[in-house]
Amino acid sequence: MRDLIILGAGPAGLTAAIYAGRYRMDTLVLEKAAPGGQILLSASIENYPGYPGGIGTAELMEKFRLQAADTGVVFQTAEAGGVSFEDGAVHIETTEGRFSARSLIIACGAAPKRLGVKGEKELTGRGVSYCATCDAPFFRGKDVVVVGGGDKALEEAIFLCEYASSVTVVHRRSELRAAEILQEKARARAGLKFRYNAVLEEIEGKNLVEAVSLKDTSSGEKSSLSCRGVFIFVGIQPNTSFLRNQLQTDESGFIITGRGMETSREGVFACGDCVSKSLYQVVNACGEAAVAADSAHKYLIKPQKSPAFKPEG
Amino acid sequence: MRDLIILGAGPAGLTAAIYAGRYRMDTLVLEKAAPGGQILLSASIENYPGYPGGIGTAELMEKFRLQAADTGVVFQTAEAGGVSFEDGAVHIETTEGRFSARSLIIACGAAPKRLGVKGEKELTGRGVSYCATCDAPFFRGKDVVVVGGGDKALEEAIFLCEYASSVTVVHRRSELRAAEILQEKARARAGLKFRYNAVLEEIEGKNLVEAVSLKDTSSGEKSSLSCRGVFIFVGIQPNTSFLRNQLQTDESGFIITGRGMETSREGVFACGDCVSKSLYQVVNACGEAAVAADSAHKYLIKPQKSPAFKPEG
Numbered sequence: 001m002r003d004l005i006i007l008g009a010g011p012a013g014l015t016a017a018i019y020a021g022r023y024r025m026d027t028l029v030l031e032k033a034a035p036g037g038q039i040l041l042s043a044s045i046e047n048y049p050g051y052p053g054g055i056g057t058a059e060l061m062e063k064f065r066l067q068a069a070d071t072g073v074v075f076q077t078a079e080a081g082g083v084s085f086e087d088g089a090v091h092i093e094t095t096e097g098r099f100s101a102r103s104l105i106i107a108c109g110a111a112p113k114r115l116g117v118k119g120e121k122e123l124t125g126r127g128v129s130y131c132a133t134c135d136a137p138f139f140r141g142k143d144v145v146v147v148g149g150g151d152k153a154l155e156e157a158i159f160l161c162e163y164a165s166s167v168t169v170v171h172r173r174s175e176l177r178a179a180e181i182l183q184e185k186a187r188a189r190a191g192l193k194f195r196y197n198a199v200l201e202e203i204e205g206k207n208l209v210e211a212v213s214l215k216d217t218s219s220g221e222k223s224s225l226s227c228r229g230v231f232i233f234v235g236i237q238p239n240t241s242f243l244r245n246q247l248q249t250d251e252s253g254f255i256i257t258g259r260g261m262e263t264s265r266e267g268v269f270a271c272g273d274c275v276s277k278s279l280y281q282v283v284n285a286c287g288e289a290a291v292a293a294d295s296a297h298k299y300l301i302k303p304q305k306s307p308a309f310k311p312e313g
Numbered sequence: 314m315r316d317l318i319i320l321g322a323g324p325a326g327l328t329a330a331i332y333a334g335r336y337r338m339d340t341l342v343l344e345k346a347a348p349g350g351q352i353l354l355s356a357s358i359e360n361y362p363g364y365p366g367g368i369g370t371a372e373l374m375e376k377f378r379l380q381a382a383d384t385g386v387v388f389q390t391a392e393a394g395g396v397s398f399e400d401g402a403v404h405i406e407t408t409e410g411r412f413s414a415r416s417l418i419i420a421c422g423a424a425p426k427r428l429g430v431k432g433e434k435e436l437t438g439r440g441v442s443y444c445a446t447c448d449a450p451f452f453r454g455k456d457v458v459v460v461g462g463g464d465k466a467l468e469e470a471i472f473l474c475e476y477a478s479s480v481t482v483v484h485r486r487s488e489l490r491a492a493e494i495l496q497e498k499a500r501a502r503a504g505l506k507f508r509y510n511a512v513l514e515e516i517e518g519k520n521l522v523e524a525v526s527l528k529d530t531s532s533g534e535k536s537s538l539s540c541r542g543v544f545i546f547v548g549i550q551p552n553t554s555f556l557r558n559q560l561q562t563d564e565s566g567f568i569i570t571g572r573g574m575e576t577s578r579e580g581v582f583a584c585g586d587c588v589s590k591s592l593y594q595v596v597n598a599c600g601e602a603a604v605a606a607d608s609a610h611k612y613l614i615k616p617q618k619s620p621a622f623k624p625e626g
Contacts, residue, residue: 015362015596022360024493047335049328049599050363050373052380060363067365071494180337181384259572260591278573279607283328286362287600294592 002026002101004296005092006073007080008239010037012272012285012292013107014064019293020105021071025300028099029068030092032079036061038109038236038273039282042152043133043159048282057133080108080242085265103267103296106243106255107289110236110273110280115147119203120232127209128230132156135229136163144229145170145212147200153233154182160231161189168225170195172217195225203230238274250276261292269296315339315414317609318405319386320393321552323350325585325598325605326420327377332606333418334384338613341412342381343405345392349374351422351549351586352595355465356446356472361595370446393421393555398578416580416609419556419568420602423549423586423593428460432516433545440522441543445469448542449476457542458483458525460513466546467495473544474502481538483508485530508538516543551587563589574605582609 004020006013009031020027039045039057046054069075078094083104085091090104112130114120120128129135136159144164146157149171155178160167169186174196176183186192195214201222202213211226238253248256248264254276261269271288273280317333319326322344333340352358352370359367382388391407396417398404403417425443427433433441442448449472457477459470462484468491473480482499487509489496499505508527514535515526524539551566561569561577567589574582584601586593 011362018360018362022492022494024497047331047603048363049324049331049380050361050376052376052383063363063365067362070365179335181335184337277604279604281603283596283603284600287597290360290594290596291592 004103005101006105008107009035010109011282012289014068015286015289016105016293017068017073019290021073023297027073029075030078035065041131105292106270107272108239108274110238113235113237123209132159136160139164139229141165142228145227146231148233149176151178154178154186166191168193170198172199260295317416318414319418321420322348323422324595325602327381328599328602329418329606330381330386332603334386336610340386342388343391348378354444418605419583420585421552421587423551426548426550436522445472449473452477452542454478455541458540459544461546462489464491467491467499479504481506483511485512573608
């Protein structure tokens with residue numbers, strides 16, 4: 001039986017793999033699609049330390065993958081459908097069969113949250129998008145709306161200015177949450193406008209997006225804004241439904257962890273965007289992943305050592 | 314008054330600076346020497362995610378520094394001698410005068426621990442060293458001893474093989490703590506030997522190191538090993554004496570923090586090698602630093618906002 005399964009190959013999963021591989025743990029990395037994770041929904045990243053001026057996310061994730069592969073860990077494409085715990089081992093049911101190991105690191109990330117408004121589901125892929133990097137070129141010379149007020153919303157709004165003729169950021173509050181540097185960059189963009197205190201109530205269109213219905217949160221006044229694209233960045237939801245409540249999570253499904261990234265079940269650790277925490281960034285996902293791999297390593301060597309072994313300190 | 318002072322410009326301090334600068338906090342970074350920190354005691358780093366094949370630590374730290382400087386934060390060379398808290402502000406007494414700010418991130422790192430044996434202090438710089446990167450070239454063609462069994466000890470022992478004619482790793486336990494990949498690399502080196510269950514009791518020599526006295530922890534037998542260099546890697550001690558017990562620390566002086574990297578004093582945060590934790594690596598120091606900067610930013614905007622402001626969520 002393997003020492004460790006890592007679920008997910010985004011920044012957290014790949015960092016855990018780098019550390020586990022260097023500890024020479026027999027490690028299998030399961031990823032439902034290509035390595036990279038949610039960060040690939042952005043074109044580039046400016047705040048990962050070590051890359052002044054920023055780096056393309058695909059290039060950065062390929063570096064992570066290479067660094068993990070260099071340590072000898074094994075990668076397998078498979079989507080987890082369920083997990084069970086028997087005989088001191090972890091068993092993962094996937095699209096490619098069952099995989100078992102003595103310990104588990106969950107780094108399965110998160111996905112963009114849906115707004116839940118009328119027209120959103122029907123028009124996804126027909127003007128509604130959660131990935132500017134993927135879809136921006138389809139909106140060359142067109143008017144688009146961005147929903148949200150955090151870092152991600154502004155980063156993507158700025159990126160969309162390269163293609164769209166106008167970008168309107170719709171935010172439900174009177175102030176943005178995004179880092180000031182992003183607010184400055186956004187304000188400096190011609191063609192980028194802001195609608196504060198506004199919520200999107202409906203996305204209109206027959207086969208393609210034609211307009212959005214907005215409501216002013218102060219006056220209650222309703223209005224319609226013509227557009228061809230709606231990019232939604234209103235937070236994330238963890239990819240943890242396959243766990244079926246077998247680990248302690250917060251009310252949104254983010255996994256509760258201790259300082260060593262241990263979960264409520266022995267031998268199971270979690271890191272990255274699927275855990276409950278105050279900041280969702282690549283660099284702290286990676287830091288948590290190193291800690292998770294170290295904790296898994298300590299967990300595995302502990303019960304097996306001869307009585308002569310004494311932990312350091 | 315400034316928003317934030319960051320003490321230290323190693324990986325943690327520089328990452329905190331990148332984040333604080335991007336939040337447009339008015340930030341001063343104080344560093345006693347050149348930016349880079351303790352990591353510069355190693356020549357290269359292989360496990361910082363994003364650099365397959367490894368990168369020189371000086372090159373990596375220059376990238377961090379550039380990325381921080383690009384955000385507009387201000388750097389000042391000054392060594393902190395004391396800290397006080399008055400009128401809701403933090404005041405740092407330094408070799409270059411007094412600096413004040415509304416919040417503080419302590420990222421002052423750690424320094425190599427001394428063994429505390431006879432001859433160690435007297436022969437430091439005369440054969441006793443805590444930095445292979447700095448001193449290895451002085452031991453070309455000579456016999457050296459490395460004390461320790463963790464990652465750092467093996468990394469440096471491997472590096473020393475490039476210069477020394479023999480490298481003997483002396484470790485007090487029967488097994489190494491270092492990552493398996495490092496143990497494999499070390500065992501593959503001709504000229505690298507191990508002495509397990511051995512403690513170093515004295516470093517001998519008149520003006521320069523001539524030998525070390527060893528004691529076998531099982532048999533109690535004593536022996537002498539001729540050598541010209543002794544490289545000591547037995548852990549770290551935090552650079553926190555300037556705090557003079559004004560923050561809660563563990564018994565070794567490492568600062569106790571919460572999940573948001575907050576310390577026992579409001580408005581004061583800590584990250585990196587100076588905090589109490591299970592793993593001391595560059596990548597988790599950086600992750601903690603991003604969290605510390607985010608927490609400082611939240612702390613600063615909280616009491617100042619108009620009543621209309623509501624935190625997200």
